[in-house]
Amino acid sequence: MSKRSTEPLLWLLFSAGGVVAALLIPALLFLFGLAFPLGWVSPPHYAHLAAVLGHPVSRLGLLVFCVLALFHWAHRFRYALYDGLRLKHLEGAINLLCYGGALAGSAVAGYLLLTPW
Amino acid sequence: MADLITLRVTRYRPENDTEPTTQDYEIPLRKEWAVLDGLNHIKDHLDGTLSYRWSCRMGICGSCGMTVNGEPRLTCATFLEDCAPGPIRVEPLRNFPVIRDLVVEIGDFMRKLPQVKPWVIREEEASIDSEYLQTPAELDQYKQFSMCINCMLCYSACPVYALDKDFLGPAAIALAQRYNLDSRDQGSAERMDVLSAAEGIWSCTFVGECTTACPKGVDPAGAIQRYKFTAAMESLKAFLLPRGTR
Numbered sequence: 001m002s003k004r005s006t007e008p009l010l011w012l013l014f015s016a017g018g019v020v021a022a023l024l025i026p027a028l029l030f031l032f033g034l035a036f037p038l039g040w041v042s043p044p045h046y047a048h049l050a051a052v053l054g055h056p057v058s059r060l061g062l063l064v065f066c067v068l069a070l071f072h073w074a075h076r077f078r079y080a081l082y083d084g085l086r087l088k089h090l091e092g093a094i095n096l097l098c099y100g101g102a103l104a105g106s107a108v109a110g111y112l113l114l115t116p117w
Numbered sequence: 118m119a120d121l122i123t124l125r126v127t128r129y130r131p132e133n134d135t136e137p138t139t140q141d142y143e144i145p146l147r148k149e150w151a152v153l154d155g156l157n158h159i160k161d162h163l164d165g166t167l168s169y170r171w172s173c174r175m176g177i178c179g180s181c182g183m184t185v186n187g188e189p190r191l192t193c194a195t196f197l198e199d200c201a202p203g204p205i206r207v208e209p210l211r212n213f214p215v216i217r218d219l220v221v222e223i224g225d226f227m228r229k230l231p232q233v234k235p236w237v238i239r240e241e242e243a244s245i246d247s248e249y250l251q252t253p254a255e256l257d258q259y260k261q262f263s264m265c266i267n268c269m270l271c272y273s274a275c276p277v278y279a280l281d282k283d284f285l286g287p288a289a290i291a292l293a294q295r296y297n298l299d300s301r302d303q304g305s306a307e308r309m310d311v312l313s314a315a316e317g318i319w320s321c322t323f324v325g326e327c328t329t330a331c332p333k334g335v336d337p338a339g340a341i342q343r344y345k346f347t348a349a350m351e352s353l354k355a356f357l358l359p360r361g362t363r
Binding site for chain 2: 008
């Protein structure tokens with residue numbers, strides 16, 4: 001019963017995390033990993049970038065991104081352990097590791113992003 | 118002399134065998150022959166004791182699903198030439214108990230299928246001389262799911278079903294969606310409990326092998342993911358909204 005009631009919510013987080021990760025991570029990797037270092041696109045000045053990142057809306061956006069991506073990982077890794085490694089009998093410990101890990105990571109992300117730099 | 122090809126067929130005769138064994142048969146390699154034609158040649162000319170299911174020979178009946186060279190295939194649609202030079206391994210469908218030789222026990226699927234009520238449900242039947250009109254766009258909503266022939270190749274391909282036989286499975290869910298997405302149907306609420314149970318859509322981890330295996334171009338993995346969204350929205354609504362407004 002507990003699986004039935006929490007599974008849809010966990011899946012929504014997984015799904016949303018998958019979408020934002022698939023859209024944002026390649027874009028960020030392309031910009032900061034290739035386009036800026038190789039000079040394909042002129043990079044923003046440090047002050048500009050720092051101002052963008054310092055804005056509360058950017059920070060909130062990054063926090064949502066981190067939280068969703070972590071819950072995406074948690075759900076996927078949980079099933080990788082359940083089915084891939086056939087560890088479903090350790091359900092309790094796996095759930096604690098995966099979703100507990102995602103919650104802990106979210107807390108760290110919240111602390112880093114929402115406390116003044 | 119015509120070219121020959123070897124069919125390496127899994128045999129299991131429960132009255133004699135404790136374990137399945139394999140038996141090789143040399144059959145003519147003909148351009149127009151599918152694996153099923155090869156099996157029929159064996160049955161008619163080489164070994165009448167071989168057991169397997171088949172009926173239509175044209176990809177409609179869904180009876181002749183077997184594991185050919187390790188892949189779930191309709192044997193009537195898998196041509197010998199495409200598997201040359203052989204030997205071609207012909208095994209029963211995986212994930213099902215074997216009754217005899219290439220014949221599997223399909224009772225599990227036959228019990229699950231009616232649970233999703235795969236028929237048009239109406240709150241009230243219209244009079245006998247009226248019609249339920251449907252636009253081409255409404256037809257497109259469910260048409261691909263209506264191509265399912267219940268061949269169970271998707272169950273054979275599904276790694277989740279391999280681990281958990283309680284999983285409702287790809288074809289049953291795709292067929293539920295075939296009716297849920299039909300503009301003439303009013304039964305989606307009746308199907309929801311079975312579909313959104315833990316053994317329903319939530320068991321699926323979106324491996325996607327069902328869609329790869331389907332010989333009729335149905336996308337059960339897509340149907341399941343789509344229904345996950347529907348069910349998740351329903352449970353969010355149930356969680357957030359007071360009872361009266363649902």
